[in-house]
Amino acid sequence: MKDDVMKTPIPVSLPPLATGLIAVAACAIFGWLFLLAESEVAVLGLVLLAVLAGWGAQKTGLSATLGTAMHQHSGAMNGAIVASLLAVIALLGTEHFPLLMLSTMLLYLVAALGLNVQFGLTGMVNFAGAAFFGIGAYTSAVLTTHTAVPPLLILLAGGLIAALIGALLIVPVVRTAGHYSAVVTIAFGVLFKTFLEVNEVLGGPQGLMVGSMNVFGWDFNNGPVLMGHEMSFYVNYALLSSGLAILAFALTRRLERSWLGLALDSVRLDETASACFGINVVRAKVLAFTYGNILAGIAGALYGMMISFIAPNSFTFSDSLLMVSIVLLGGLGSLWGSALAAVIVVLVPEKLQILQEYRFLLFSVLVIAMLLFRPQGLLPRGVRSYFPGGRAQR
Amino acid sequence: MDIGLLGQYLANGVMLGTMYALVAVGFTLFFGVLDVIKFSHGDVLMIGAFTGFTTYLGIVAIGIENPWVALVAVLVVSIATTAALGALIARYLVLPLKSAPPLNILLITLMLGTALREGVRLFYPDGSNPKAFPALLPTASLELGSFSLRADSVILVSAGIAVIIGLNLLINRTRLGLAIRAVAQDEETAKIMGINYTMIVLVTFAIGSGAAAFAGIMNGLYYNEVNFGMGLLLGLIGFSAAIIGGLGNIYGAILGGFLFAGLQTVGAVALPFASAYKDVFAFGVVIALMAWKPTGLIAERSSDRV
Numbered sequence: 001m002k003d004d005v006m007k008t009p010i011p012v013s014l015p016p017l018a019t020g021l022i023a024v025a026a027c028a029i030f031g032w033l034f035l036l037a038e039s040e041v042a043v044l045g046l047v048l049l050a051v052l053a054g055w056g057a058q059k060t061g062l063s064a065t066l067g068t069a070m071h072q073h074s075g076a077m078n079g080a081i082v083a084s085l086l087a088v089i090a091l092l093g094t095e096h097f098p099l100l101m102l103s104t105m106l107l108y109l110v111a112a113l114g115l116n117v118q119f120g121l122t123g124m125v126n127f128a129g130a131a132f133f134g135i136g137a138y139t140s141a142v143l144t145t146h147t148a149v150p151p152l153l154i155l156l157a158g159g160l161i162a163a164l165i166g167a168l169l170i171v172p173v174v175r176t177a178g179h180y181s182a183v184v185t186i187a188f189g190v191l192f193k194t195f196l197e198v199n200e201v202l203g204g205p206q207g208l209m210v211g212s213m214n215v216f217g218w219d220f221n222n223g224p225v226l227m228g229h230e231m232s233f234y235v236n237y238a239l240l241s242s243g244l245a246i247l248a249f250a251l252t253r254r255l256e257r258s259w260l261g262l263a264l265d266s267v268r269l270d271e272t273a274s275a276c277f278g279i280n281v282v283r284a285k286v287l288a289f290t291y292g293n294i295l296a297g298i299a300g301a302l303y304g305m306m307i308s309f310i311a312p313n314s315f316t317f318s319d320s321l322l323m324v325s326i327v328l329l330g331g332l333g334s335l336w337g338s339a340l341a342a343v344i345v346v347l348v349p350e351k352l353q354i355l356q357e358y359r360f361l362l363f364s365v366l367v368i369a370m371l372l373f374r375p376q377g378l379l380p381r382g383v384r385s386y387f388p389g390g391r392a393q394r
Numbered sequence: 395m396d397i398g399l400l401g402q403y404l405a406n407g408v409m410l411g412t413m414y415a416l417v418a419v420g421f422t423l424f425f426g427v428l429d430v431i432k433f434s435h436g437d438v439l440m441i442g443a444f445t446g447f448t449t450y451l452g453i454v455a456i457g458i459e460n461p462w463v464a465l466v467a468v469l470v471v472s473i474a475t476t477a478a479l480g481a482l483i484a485r486y487l488v489l490p491l492k493s494a495p496p497l498n499i500l501l502i503t504l505m506l507g508t509a510l511r512e513g514v515r516l517f518y519p520d521g522s523n524p525k526a527f528p529a530l531l532p533t534a535s536l537e538l539g540s541f542s543l544r545a546d547s548v549i550l551v552s553a554g555i556a557v558i559i560g561l562n563l564l565i566n567r568t569r570l571g572l573a574i575r576a577v578a579q580d581e582e583t584a585k586i587m588g589i590n591y592t593m594i595v596l597v598t599f600a601i602g603s604g605a606a607a608f609a610g611i612m613n614g615l616y617y618n619e620v621n622f623g624m625g626l627l628l629g630l631i632g633f634s635a636a637i638i639g640g641l642g643n644i645y646g647a648i649l650g651g652f653l654f655a656g657l658q659t660v661g662a663v664a665l666p667f668a669s670a671y672k673d674v675f676a677f678g679v680v681i682a683l684m685a686w687k688p689t690g691l692i693a694e695r696s697s698d699r700v
Contacts, residue, residue, distance in 0.1 A: 125497060127504075172685035179431045182500055183630075183637050184684050190630055191677040198670035317626065321508055328501065361512035364505040368487070371502045375494060 019062070020069030020077050028084030032091050034351065035098035043351045054378075067382075082246060089238045099234035101350050103306055106241040107299040109342040110248045112326040113335060114295030117252060119324070120333030120381070121261060122288035123268030124173065125182045128189035129323035132293045134315030135162040135192070136300025137210070138202060141310055144211025151213045155244075155301045162297025163290045174285045177271075189317050196312035207311025210304040213240065237306045244302060248295055252335055255291070264288055265384065318360050325363045329370055331377020340379055398541035407659040408652075409547055409616060412554035415651030416609035417632025418639065419561055420602030422647040425636070426578040427598045430488055430499045434507035435606055436629015438476050438483075442607025443527070443620040444514055446472035450528055461530040468530070472611060473604040480603025481596040489595065507629065515622040524621035527614035550612050557608055561601070562644055574598050578642070606632075627673075634680045640690030649691065654680070 014022075030050065037043045057063045070077050092098050111133050118124045126132075136158030143154045172184045197205050213236065255261050266274040267284045275281050304310050326345050330337025349359035370377065417439060424432045446468040453464045487506060491499050515521045531546035565571040576584040577594045585591050613628065614620045635654045639646030657679050661672035683691075 119497075123497070125500070169681065172681050172688070176684055176688040179425075179496070179500060179641070180637055180684060180688060182431070183633055184681055186630055187634055187677040187680055190627070191674050191681075194677075195671075195674045198674070318508060321504060324501070325505070358512070358516060360508055361516060364508040364512065367505045368502055368509065371494075371498050371505075372487070372490060375498060 016065050016069035017073045017076060019065050020073065021080050023062070023066055024077065024080045024084050028088055031084075032088050034347070035088070035092060035102060036095065037351065040352060040354065047348060047352075082242075085242055085246075086239075089235060089242065092238075093231045093235065096232045096234055099232055099238045100306070101347055103234060103238045103241040104303070104350075105342050105346040106238075106245040107303045107306075108323065108326065108346050109245050109339055110241075110299035111296040112323055112330075112338045112342055113248050113252045114292035114299075115323055116292075116327050116330075116333060116335065116338050117255065117264070117288050117295075118292040119327050120331075121256060121264040121268060122285060124285055124288055126173075126185050126289070126292060127182060127317070127320050127324065128169075128185040128192065129296055130315045130317070130319035131189045131192040132162045132166060132296035133300035133303065133319075133323075134196070134310075134312075135165055136297035136302075137304030137310045137315070138196070138208065139297070140301040140304040141208040141210040142202075144305065145209065151211070151305065154305075155298050158301025158304075159294035159298035162293045162300070166289060166293035170286055170289060173289060174282055186317065189320050193312050193316055196315070203311075205312060207309060207313075210308050210310060212308065213237065213302070213305045234306075237302070241302060241306075244298065248299075249335060249339075252295075256333075256335070260284075260287065262384070322360070322363060325367045328367050329363075329378055331380045334377055334379050334381035337377050337379035337381070341377075401541040403659050403663050405541075405543065405547060407655045409551055409655075410658065411652035411655035412551050412558070413609050413612055413616075413628070413651075414631050414635045414654050415558055415648045416554055416605050416612070417628055418635035418647035418651045419558065419644060420606050421633055421636035422639075422642055422644055423565075423574075423598050423602040425641045427574060427595055428484075428488065428492070430492075430496065431503070431633070432483065432488065432599070432602075433500060433503040433629065433633065434483060434510060435503075435602070435632065436625035436627070437507040437510040438479055438603050438625070439606040439610040439613075439628055440514065440620070440622060440625030441479060441510055441610075442472045442476040442603075443610035443614045443624065444518060444525075444622075445475045446607070446611045446614065447525055447527060447620055450530075461528075464528075465530045469608070469611060472607045476607035476610075477600035477604040480599040480606075483603075484596050484599035485592075488599075489592070507625070511622055511625060518622070521622055524619050527618050527620050529615070529618055531615060546615065550616060554608070554612055557605060558648060561605060564601070565644060570594075570597065634677070638680055638683050638687075638690055640692035643690075643692050646690055646692040653691075 030046070034043070034046050034050075037046055057066070089099065089102070092102070111129055115126060115129050118126045139158040139161045140151075140154050143149050143157060144151065149157065169184060169188055173181045176184060196202055202208060255264075263274070263279045263284050264287070266277070266279060267281050271281050274284075322345060326338055326341045328341075329344060330339070330341035345363055349355045349362070355362060417435065420435050421431065424430060424435075449468045449471040450464055453467050458464060458467075483503070483506065487502050488499055491502060529546070531549050533544060533546055535542045535544040563571075565574060573584070573589045573594050574597075576587065576589055577591060577598075581591060584594075609628070610620075610624075613624065631654055632651070635650030636647045637650070638653060639648070639650030654676060657676040658672045661675035665671075665675060
């Protein structure tokens with residue numbers, strides 16, 4: 001997301017932080033315009049502008065400057081990104097549909113971050129991302145309609161149930177390698193959807209209603225009133241999904257930079273060698289698998305509450321592949337890459353309604369091209385470098 | 395339970411098992427020569443079934459009514475198309491990624507499968523709706539009490555088994571099969587012995603994909619219906635069958651195919667819950683089997699060199 005816009009040549013004298021802040025602001029304005037753009041032509045123009053800007057940023061060395069800014073002033077930059085996200089939500093204020101899209105994108109990002117820990121860091125395949133997302137959504141449907149559990153706890157419950165059901169898969173997934181564990185997760189994804197379709201308690205193919213989010217008496221289905229203006233009720237969900245996305249992002253970044261992330265990386269690169277150096281391979285895999293499923297479950301639980309109606313058709317194998325596409329397009333292991341790819345995969349087809357029908361086709365072809373010509377992804381993950389006594393870089 | 399009904403389920407299970415085994419054999423062949431999983435296999439099967447369907451429409455359009463002629467034309471065209479498609483996939487998507495992590499090949503073929511599926515759904519005329527596949531085989535049946543043995547089922551099963559036996563002979567008894575096995579065992583030595591490696595890989599993919607097209611036509615004739623999504627489930631079942639049997643082993647694939655069909659039949663008939671759960675049950679058992687025997691029932695002999 002960060003080096004999207006700004007194709008004008010930057011004066012070299014500008015310090016990285018200033019460049020970075022300008023870029024973030026430009027991204028925010030771009031995002032706001034993009035979410036509000038109505039006509040197909042405007043959307044296409046903006047997409048084209050973003051592509052040109054991305055290409056220009058690579059050519060002029062702007063992305064390198066941004067990388068430096070992110071690294072040297074991570075606090076200020078991250079603060080600016082959060083602030084601009086909030087600003088975009090505030091500016092959209094009364095627009096239902098753009099806010100819904102933004103929140104959906106953020107929730108997909110949360111799930112994709114979880115998948116990224118599995119695919120990108122640990123090298124475990126999970127083709128049932130949408131199934132774990134769906135487990136979260138169905139948990140929230142059942143708990144909001146049949147119990148009085150506080151909705152914030154339901155989010156956690158969604159994650160926990162996803163992790164618990166995922167735990168049933170742990171033995172086959174950890175014991176098997178590569179192709180074999182792929183079949184376990186694919187089979188689970190298909191099994192899950194078939195199960196939902198035939199199970200009458202869970203609504204069958206028609207699906208279930210989900211209650212709304214409610215924090216300490218603040219009902220999310222009522223739009224907040226700010227300075228006399230009534231905002232869209234999706235503002236609540238956008239704020240909560242932003243919070244969730246920021247939390248998940250920070251947590252995943254910490255995990256990646258910690259010794260745990262190092263262990264996960266080494267398990268991906270060479271299991272045998274890691275085991276020889278005393279890394280508990282099984283523990284690392286269980287950690288990554290559970291972490292990813294919890295994130296997907298929590299995101300799914302909030303997603304269910306937000307769209308207030310869920311059906312098995314939203315959690316198909318194709319949706320799992322869409323999540324995998326986010327991880328791959330962004331770049332394996334690259335968190336900002338996942339953020340950028342979530343924007344591309346979720347927002348672009350929503351805005352370009354002509355593409356909506358073709359989105360599975362479009363993204364599968366895009367991923368094929370990516371794997372053939374740029375397997376490292378749009379924003380490749382940097383190489384880990386540690387200095388004695390210093391902090392981890394990137 | 396009534397013996398006749400039991401016979402009916404048994405006949406149905408044998409039919410499904412033959413179909414699954416044909417798909418699983420493809421997975422096993424690809425894995426044997428290249429150590430890759432080509433997950434678009436199921437969707438190649440679907441393309442085969444649709445090509446067959448289109449050929450039939452064409453045949454009818456030019457006024458040929460004889461079902462046997464139509465059947466032969468359908469089989470020849472669809473097997474040739476998918477064989478070419480399989481070879482193209484191997485040439486342009488699988489071989490270029492041979493040195494990349496194995497995950498990438500799995501992913502690229504998964505995505506290709508999605509692209510094929512969506513392509514048919516979006517671009518085939520009225521592709522999102524199921525198509526009625528013509529009944530080209532005689533439908534006479536032999537009644538034995540409550541058990542009726544239909545001629546088309548018998549023909550389909552025997553043809554399917556003949557194809558499997560033929561493939562087995564091809565792999566184990568011919569020079570081509572020898573070359574395929576040599577490439578599977580050791581790529582470099584095979585090259586030194588003067589085997590055209592690329593050609594053998596392409597031929598193997600063509601053979602496997604042709605077998606899938608055969609299974610697709612079989613499926614269409616049996617259920618009298620083809621739809622764009624049929625490949626996903628059949629591909630997944632074939633993949634599971636090849637894996638629970640043990641990848642890289644043609645007998646394992648056959649065993650796995652019949653085992654899966656058996657599980658589905660048992661799930662539909664003998665278990666206390668509704669028969670709609672048969673796939674849930676079968677996949678659940680597959681996952682459990684994988685936990686118990688991580689490399690399949692007829693295990694692939696492997697050791698890691700460090």
